[in-house]
Every structure is written in C-alpha cells, then in structure tokens.
Amino acid sequence: MEKPRENYYLEARKIWSTVVDQDSTDFNDLRVQVAFHKQLLNIFQPGNYHYFVFNIFKVEVELWSEGIIDVLGYTPDEMSLEFYMSIIHPDDMPYFLKFEKRITEFFLTLPYDKIKNYKVQYDIRLRAKDNRYVRVLHQAIQIDYDTSNFYRTLDVQSDITHIKNEGVPCFSLIGMDGEPSYYNIQSDALIPGCNNPFSEREQEILKMIVEGKSSKEIARVLFLSLHTVNTHRKNILNKARVKTPVELVTKVINQGWI
Structure with a gap:
C-alpha cells in the first residue's frame, strides 16, 4: 500500500534536518546571490528549465523562477514545497527520498573546502498542470553553508522528457575542479564512476x-x-x-x- 503523501513529506523533512540546526543570518540579496552562483556553475540545460532556492532550515522554497511556467505550466505563486512533493510521480517518490538521503550523507562527509566542488544530479517525473508527467533533470549545488550547517541550495530542473521518456531515475554526484565524480549510483556504497568511459x-x-x-x-x-x-x-x-x-x-x- 502506498504511503500517504504527508508521510513522504515528513520523511523528507527528517532527512534534511540532519544537515542544519539553525537558520543562516548573513545571506543577503537572494537574487544577486543566485545570479552569481548561476555564473559559477556550469549547469547542463538540454531543454526548457527553471530554478529555485531551497532553504533547508525553514524547509521552504524562497524563490521560484518564471521558467517553471515553460517546464510544468504552473506559475511561481502556485508553487510550494509541499505542492512540489505532491506532484512527484508515485513510482519515483522512493527514489527521490533515497537520493536526498544519499545527498545529505555525502555532503556531511566532505571537507569544508570541497563542498563548492560538487553538484548533485538526478532525474525524476513531475506532474505538469495539464496532468501529463514531465521528466526533469534535477541539478543542485550548495550556495549557503558553513562548517556546521547547510542552509540553502540552488536547484535547476531541465525538461528531458524528449530525451528520456522511460526508465528508472538515475542519480549522480558530479565533481568539479578535478574532484572525482560518481555516476549512475545504484548501490548503497559510493563507487567511483568507472562506468563513465570518457576522459x-x-x-x-x-x-x-x-x-x-x-x-x-x-x-x-x-x-x-x-x-x-x-x-x-x-x-x-x-x-x-x-x-x-x-x-x-x-x-x-x-x-x-x-
């Protein structure tokens, strides 16, 4: 029997609570910070995309970009974190929770100076306003953190339905600036991306x-x-x-x- 949607939301909150125990006090001018980090991050955008800023301590999205209209048909005013989780495909929800758990575990093991060198990537299906499911490539980086807490992430979602219209969600941790990457992680252990054959x-x-x-x-x-x-x-x-x-x-x- 499928879990009630509110149980998934509570489970996700529990996962995110492991990386933060207070709110950030010095993250000012959110839109300027987003523009800065978008320039720094070489984000893969194979189609229409939107972005949002997730406040982990408050468990809320502080900013939705207008691009969400092109990707899912909703306006930013229609979106909230709870609503976002309610439109995740039921079959993909267990993957979503597992990926988010793995992400928190991974970043908690990283030295402070390595955090900026990693982005998260996975795909998931979301129900659009017209009730069709859109597969998005979800990419995220940490944009507000210190030695003890992860406060905010910048998340970008690109429509890849035209590229991947079936199959199970895939999860990767991408290293930048010479850091190792971990591709298509399927097991509970982090295995270096030996299945990626490219230099x-x-x-x-x-x-x-x-x-x-x-x-x-x-x-x-x-x-x-x-x-x-x-x-x-x-x-x-x-x-x-x-x-x-x-x-x-x-x-x-x-x-x-x-």
Missing part, C-alpha cells in the same frame, strides 16, 4: 555535444583545432557504442554521464 576532455566535449553545439563552436570555446574536436567526437561515439549524435544524447542521459 576529462571528452567529458567537456560530450557536454557541449548534448547542448547542441557544433564542432566549430566547441573548437572555438575550448581553443582546439576543428580536426581535434572531430577526432574526439569520433572517439566519444565509439566509446559510447553508438553511431549517431541522437543515440549519444539518449544514452548519455540514461547512463547519467553528464
């Missing part, structure tokens, strides 16, 4: 391919020759065991490689 440079190019950038654009951004980029693209297709960019994008999302 660091290939990972950069792969991300741009999925974003729809041409070889010429990639070459310009990474200061590489067109020949070098095309060689990397060929190697990426071979490593992914696919033949076309469309097949590559689909597999990348399903495997949690980005």
Whole structure:
C-alpha cells in the first residue's frame, strides 16, 4: 500500500534536518546571490528549465523562477514545497527520498573546502498542470553553508522528457575542479564512476555535444583545432557504442554521464 503523501513529506523533512540546526543570518540579496552562483556553475540545460532556492532550515522554497511556467505550466505563486512533493510521480517518490538521503550523507562527509566542488544530479517525473508527467533533470549545488550547517541550495530542473521518456531515475554526484565524480549510483556504497568511459576532455566535449553545439563552436570555446574536436567526437561515439549524435544524447542521459 502506498504511503500517504504527508508521510513522504515528513520523511523528507527528517532527512534534511540532519544537515542544519539553525537558520543562516548573513545571506543577503537572494537574487544577486543566485545570479552569481548561476555564473559559477556550469549547469547542463538540454531543454526548457527553471530554478529555485531551497532553504533547508525553514524547509521552504524562497524563490521560484518564471521558467517553471515553460517546464510544468504552473506559475511561481502556485508553487510550494509541499505542492512540489505532491506532484512527484508515485513510482519515483522512493527514489527521490533515497537520493536526498544519499545527498545529505555525502555532503556531511566532505571537507569544508570541497563542498563548492560538487553538484548533485538526478532525474525524476513531475506532474505538469495539464496532468501529463514531465521528466526533469534535477541539478543542485550548495550556495549557503558553513562548517556546521547547510542552509540553502540552488536547484535547476531541465525538461528531458524528449530525451528520456522511460526508465528508472538515475542519480549522480558530479565533481568539479578535478574532484572525482560518481555516476549512475545504484548501490548503497559510493563507487567511483568507472562506468563513465570518457576522459576529462571528452567529458567537456560530450557536454557541449548534448547542448547542441557544433564542432566549430566547441573548437572555438575550448581553443582546439576543428580536426581535434572531430577526432574526439569520433572517439566519444565509439566509446559510447553508438553511431549517431541522437543515440549519444539518449544514452548519455540514461547512463547519467553528464
């Protein structure tokens, strides 16, 4: 028998309470901070997206972006955290709770200076205003924290329904600035991303391919020759065991490689 929705909400609150025991007192001008962190974070956006700021201590969302209209059809004024949890697909709710628990456990183990180098990523289905389910790629970073508490996260959700329309949710912890990543985590242990076959440079190019950038654009951004980029693209297709960019994008999302 499925648990009552309020039980899921209470379970989530219990998970989040493990990382904070007081509210932040020095996080001013929320929109300026969001703009700053959006520039710092190289967020993967394969489709329409929206973002929100989650206050962990208050267990509430302090800011919903207007982009939620394009993704789910709701206006920011219609949204609340409880309502958000009520539109999670029933089959995905256990994954959501498990992922959030793993996230809190992981960040509690990180040294303070490493926290800024990790983002969270998983996919989940949400019920849109027109009652269809939209699969979103959820990405989050910590934007307000100290040595004892995690106060706020910046969360970005991109519509990937056109890329992944079936399958179970996938969870990854992405390391930045040279930190290791953990892809498509399925077990209770954190296992380094050995199932990701790409080098660091290939990972950069792969991300741009999925974003729809041409070889010429990639070459310009990474200061590489067109020949070098095309060689990397060929190697990426071979490593992914696919033949076309469309097949590559689909597999990348399903495997949690980005």
